[in-house]
Every structure is written in C-alpha cells, then in structure tokens.
Amino acid sequence: xxxxxxxxxxxxxxxxxxxxxxxxxxxxxxxxxxxxxxxxxxxxxxxxxxxxxxxxxxxxxxxxxxxxxxxxxxxxxxxxxxxxxxxxxxxxxxxxxxxxxxxxxxxxxxxxxxxxxxxxxxxxxxxxxxxxxxxxxxxxxxxx
Numbered sequence: 001x002x003x004x005x006x007x008x009x010x011x012x013x014x015x016x017x018x019x020x021x022x023x024x025x026x027x028x029x030x031x032x033x034x035x036x037x038x039x040x041x042x043x044x045x046x047x048x049x050x051x052x053x054x055x056x057x058x059x060x061x062x063x064x065x066x067x068x069x070x071x072x073x074x075x076x077x078x079x080x081x082x083x084x085x086x087x088x089x090x091x092x093x094x095x096x097x098x099x100x101x102x103x104x105x106x107x108x109x110x111x112x113x114x115x116x117x118x119x120x121x122x123x124x125x126x127x128x129x130x131x132x133x134x135x136x137x138x139x140x141x142x143x144x
Contacts (some may be wrong), residue, residue, distance in 0.1 A: 003097050007092040
C-alpha cells in the first residue's frame with residue numbers, strides 16, 4: 001500500500017484515514033447538539049454555509065472519558081452525498097503507508113475491529129487504517 005494516509009489519534013491509538021477519503025481538515029467551531037440524535041452524533045457545525053454532521057469517533061469505538069488533547073482540527077469526509085466532520089483526539093500528519101495492510105488483532109475489541117480495514121506501517125509507526133463508511137454507520141455496525 002503506497003497510499004498517503006492522514007494520521008490521527010483516537011482514544012490513545014494511532015488511527016489513519018486514506019487521504020483520498022478525506023475532503024479537508026477544518027477547525028471545529030461551535031458544535032450545536034441535535035435533539036434525539038444517537039449519542040455518537042456530537043451535533044452539527046457549519047462549513048462555508050453548509051451543515052456538517054459531527055461524528056464522535058471515540059464514542060463509536062467505545063472509548064470512555066474525554067478527548068486526549070484539545071486539538072480542534074477535524075477531518076471532513078463525504079459518504080453517499082453527505083458530509084461529516086470526524087471528532088478525533090488529534091490530527092497529526094500526512095504520511096505514506098509502507099507495505100501491505102495486515103489484519104487487526106483480536107485485542108482491539110469488536111468495535112475497533114469492525115471499523116478497521118487493517119494495520120499499516122508508517123514512518124511514524126504502526127497505525128490502524130479506518131474504514132470510513134463503517135465508522136460513520138456507528139456502534140450498531142461496530143458491535144455486530
């Protein structure tokens with residue numbers, strides 16, 4: 001895999017997104033809660049007069065507690081014509097993946113395993129390559 005990857009941290013783990021899946025990185029402004037939305041939907045925010053649904057990756061992956069850092073940057077992805085901002089702990093860097101994807105181990109847990117495409121080596125160390133559509137689907141898919 002010679003794809004470029006956006007490295008992030010989610011719940012203390014290095015998580016990577018394929019750069020081709022990331023539309024942009026934004027500074028999250030105000031997040032407005034959405035009544036009766038699932039708990040993994042942090043709310044909505046605006047990007048150039050367009051509403052973005054903010055998805056809390058920590059909640060989807062079963063992490064407890066608050067974010068690991070105060071990084072207000074968020075990757076933006078498009079799935080089926082809808083735009084989402086992914087709430088992660090930290091946006092780190094863009095790097096190249098080295099070698100092929102390898103399977104994730106069972107120690108990650110069912111939610112991480114359901115949302116991961118595999119593990120990849122990078123210049124910054126190993127990272128979990130996230131499956132963006134599975135992540136957006138939420139914990140119902142991840143727990144199955």
